[in-house]
Amino acid sequence: MNCVQARDRFAELLDQRLEGPVSGDIRTHLASCPACQREFASLRDTLDRLDALPAAKPGPRLRANFYAMLEDEKRSAAAAAPVAARRRPTPGANVWRWILSPLAAGGLLALGFVAGHYSPQRTAPVTIPATSSPDQATQQELADLRKKVDSMTQLVGYSLLQQQPAGERLKGVLAAQNLTQDDDQLITKLISTLALDSSTNVRLTALEALYQHADKEVVRAGVLASLTREQNPLVQVSMIDFLVAAKDREAAPTLQEMARSDKFDRSVRDAAKRALVQI
Amino acid sequence: MIADLTDFRISSGPANARLARHSNVDTTSPHHTDHALMLAVRDGELDALGELFERHHGPLYGYLGKLTGDRLAAEDIVQTVFQRMLKYRHTYRDDGSFTAWMYHLARRCAADYFRKHNAAPAATDPADLQEYADARPNAGDEAGISDDHAFLHRALNRLDRDDREILLLSRFQELSFAEIAGILECSVGAAKVRAHRALRELRDVYFQLQKEKTT
Structure with missing residues (x-):
């Protein structure tokens, strides 16, 4: 050899x-x-x-954050369980649905046809008189109305989104994470999710998705605004980490207040102190 | 993406674990295998994850701390790993090995971290050094040993991430080479060769650093 x-x-x-x-x-x-x-x-x-080489030991915030996350997940699972049970159909009900659904649909169709045929008068389509060019005040009014409708649509859209199960909302955010182009509407939705979603997991995933847009002032401002209303220490610490990664100096006053205030969890106060050094 | 994260298969776990699958697992019992506990988590007994956390977060943190060279990042990644265990619990397989699955997730999370930070291990923050300063009475006597550890940490940080990763997996995590090969998605033979090559590389870098210190 x-x-x-x-x-x-x-x-x-x-x-x-x-x-x-x-x-x-x-x-x-x-x-x-x-x-x-x-x-x-x-x-x-x-x-x-x-x-x-000696084994390093993690700080206490890891355990605290883990159990906070576990409790949150247990609450979400407990809330979802009755809904899932309600949705599960019984085998008997399934058979009746197959028989009754086509009959009901057919009946409704026939009723509609008869009602339409014997209707006493038919209304002509409404025509809107063509207007000449609207004056400036009208145009302004129209623009304002459009803006109101847009923001109302966003609010309704978000409310509808909130009615979906957490898993579906999470999928939506994960899909958003894969989109790399700058889409203001998408960013707004992600910030809204971070601020308003009831699930910790969804909020954390939204925050993760926002990392790729951290260079935008509106994103940093959105995270900072969400931080002040966030209750979960795990998400608070993650938001602070985000602001550190984004080197957001605007966050300094808020972080100073958090580092001092007793109403925040100790892990959050520690994270705020560290962030103040790093920003 | 979810499939990519969780589609992972490794050699079979203990057979008796499957017996516990549909029974109510006493999640605080030290006698249950990791595999049985994870199956319980998958079946909705989320408290079982607490026992898995207590068993594994220390070694996992050690691995990630050495891999990233950043304590805070390591804590965050450990948190993310357990978060993903919950999120993807339904994908855990009957024939899985929990430890290998956990390190598979950890590897993905660490890759995300490196992609986001787009950098080698970060320099230690002096504020952290002060916070974690060794305050024991005989700390001075142990300065030599600490010095040696510091050199070894520096040598580890100078390795390619792949070399560092396989050394950490093979020396600190009590994983078999079959499991390591599963995590790294290579053959067992290749895992052994890579581990040995990484050790040689570490030796060369370490002695080079020692040499620079003495000259």
């Missing part, structure tokens, strides 16, 4: 988990080759030092 062959098999001598008979040839070679002895000893020495 030469040096190259012997060194290829040093791993077997060094790591006792590597099974297989260690050839006596390697030991014979080692006994007679000072260069391989040095190579082997240096590897052994490195391995011993590596194994002697």
Whole structure:
């Protein structure tokens, strides 16, 4: 056995988990080759030092955050369970649905046809008189109305979104995370989710999705505004980490207040203190 | 993306774990295997994750701390790993190995972290050093040992992330090479070769640092 062959098999001598008979040839070679002895000893020495490295211990905030997250998930699961049970159909009901649904649909169709045919008068379509170019005041009024309708639509859209189960909302946010282009509407939705969603998981995922837009002032302002109304320490700490990563100096006054105030969890106060050094 | 995160299979876990699957698991019992506890979590007994956290968060934190070189980042990633365990609990398989699954998730979370920060391990914040300063009475006597550990940490941080990762998995986490190969998505033979090559690399960097110190 030469040096190259012997060194290829040093791993077997060094790591006792590597099974297989260690050839006596390697030991014979080692006994007679000072260069391989040095190579082997240096590897052994490195391995011993590596194994002697002390294990670092995490800080207390990790445990606190974990159990806060677990409790939150348990609450979400408990809230979702009755809904899931209500939705589960019984086998008997399923059969009746197959029989009755087409009959009901057919009946409704026939009723509609008869009512339409014997209707006493038919209304002509309403025509809107064409107007000449509206004056400036009207245009302004129309623009204001459009803005109101838009914001109302957003609010309604968000309310509808909130009615979906947390899993569906999470999927929506995860899909948003994969979109890289700058879409103001998408960013607004993500910030709204971060501020208003009832599920911690969904809020955390929204925050994760916002990382790629952290260079935008509106995003940093949105996270900072959400931080002041957030109740969960886990999300609060994650938001602080976000503001640190974004190097948002605007956050300093809020963080100072959080670091001082007793109404926040200790892990949050510690995170705020660290953030003040890092920003 | 979810499939990518969780589609992971590794050699079979203990057979008796499957027996516990549909029974109510006493989640505080030290006698239950990790696999049985995770199956209980999957079946809705979320408290069982607390026992898994208590068993594994320390070693996982150690691994991630050495991998990222950043204590706070390591804590955040541990939190994310357990968060994803809850989120993707329904994808845990009957024939799974919990530890390997956990490190598979940890590896993905760490990759996300590195992608976001787009950097090698960060320098230690001096404020952190002060916070974690060794205040024991005989700390001075142990300065030499700490110095040695600091060199080894620096050497580890200078390795490629892949080399660092396989060294940490093979030396600190009590994983078999079959499990490591599953986590790294390579053959068992390749995992062994990579671990040995990484050790040689660490040795070279470490002695180079020692040499620079003495000159």
